[in-house]
Amino acid sequence: MSNFLSNNTNPNPNPNKSIEVNQPPTDSVSSLNFSPKSNLLVATSWDNQVRCWEVARDGANNVATMPKASIAHDHPVLCSAWKDDGTTVFSGGCDKQVKMWPLLSGGQPITVAMHDAPIKDIAWIPEMNLLATGSWDKNIKYWDTRQPNPVHTQQLPERCYAMTVKHPLMVVGTADRNIIVYNLQNPQVEFKRIVSPLKYQTRCLAAFPDQQGFLVGSIEGRVGVHHLDDSQQAKNFTFKCHREGNEIYSVNSLNFHPVHHTFATAGSDGAFNFWDKDSKQRLKAMLRCSQPVPCSAFNNDGSIFAYSVCYDWSKGAENHNPATAKPYIFLHLPQESEVKGKPRIGATGRR
Incomplete structure (x- = not known):
């Protein structure tokens, strides 16, 4: 693996001319999440803070960001999630607890979940009215936030590194390259357990919007596209990304576009790219x-x-x-050509 700073000769933190978010965290950012109902952006960070900004658009490209509020944890915060109604933020991390922050009402955060080790990922599941929390204590716990104890605890084979939910599909990636698939209509039973199609440690996951499979990214600059149905296995493939010659960088984040269902990857090479898994094409590579x-x-x-x-x-x-390691948060306004899927190369007729 490469030493990033010695190999990236570009000193510019913003070569893509993105919009800079005002008053960013004072230490590295660990998660970003937009409200499902508005352009409120939440960031968690290694300075123990959860911050929220209001993002306002005036016309096509005029965007302003205004710090709105923040709360503190006792230790670095690693993950965040919004309630589906956009009123409430959940955050968890190295203090082994999840805080529920009633952001829109201006209320104080309260602890609603606890683990025996740092909490790596969380997901609000509106269909179940439950919060799922994944920890390095090798457990997934489901919480009714009105009750002090979890309604169910599911043991994992190893530490939770990543989790993605698109009800009824939940996929959990752990140490030792385990990927465990759950059908949330029966969360007490593993639906399927597979070894990651990637040869190195799992960093991130994203469930397909149609719940038919998932993306997995690894520390080795590679993404796997995996379908769950045995009859669809011929559609599975992996591809390299976030590499520069012989230098290999981690794939840190995977995000599906909510409209076009293409996806973005972000990596330790300092780049983010947009892809179309159906036509197996990269739509746009950013600087x-x-x-x-x-x-x-x-x-x-x-x-x-x-x-x-x-x-x-x-x-x-x-x-x-x-x-040299000042943290930034930027906003990129994707052009349709960057995120809208393209016909498969060599295909005939309409997609």
Whole structure:
């Protein structure tokens, strides 16, 4: 694996001329999530904070960002999720707890979930009115936020590294390249367990919008496209991305476009790209930023793509230079040509 800073010669944190979010976190950003109902953006970070900005659009390209509110955890925050009505934010991390923050009502955060080790990923499941939390304590827990104890605890074979939910599909990636698939209509039973199609550690997952499969990204600059139905296995494939010659970088984030169902990848090479899995084409490659891109997110209509540019801690504290590692959050306004799928090369007729 490469030492990012010594190989990326581009000193510009914003070569794609994206819109810079005002008053970003003071340490690396660990997750980004837009409200499902509005252009409120939440970021969690290694400075123990959860911050929210209001993103306002005036015309085609005039975008303003205004810090709205923030709350603190006791230790670095690793993950976030919104309630489906857009009123409430959940956040979890190294203090082994999830806080529920009634953001729109201005209420105080309360602890609604606990684990025995840091919480790596969380998901609100509106169809079940439950919060799912995945931890390095090798458990998934489901919580009714009105009750102090989990309604169900599902043991994992290893530490949870990533989780994605598109009801009734839930996919969990753990250490040792395990990928466990659950049908949330029967969450107490594993639907399927597979070994990752990628040879190295899982970093991120994204469920297909049609719930027929998932994307998986690894530390080795590769993405796997995996269908769940045995009859669809011929459609499975992997592809390389976030590589520069012999230098290989982690794929840190996978996001499906909410309208076109194409997807974005973001990597430790400082780039983000847009792809169409159905035609197996890259739609757009963006210029590399001066630091890794550890997380990203589309807003609810896909007109805004948020991404962070900051140190990703993959090289440890000894390679962290506060003088050059200023965290940024940027907003990119995708053109339709960047995110709308294209016909498969060589295909005839309409898709």
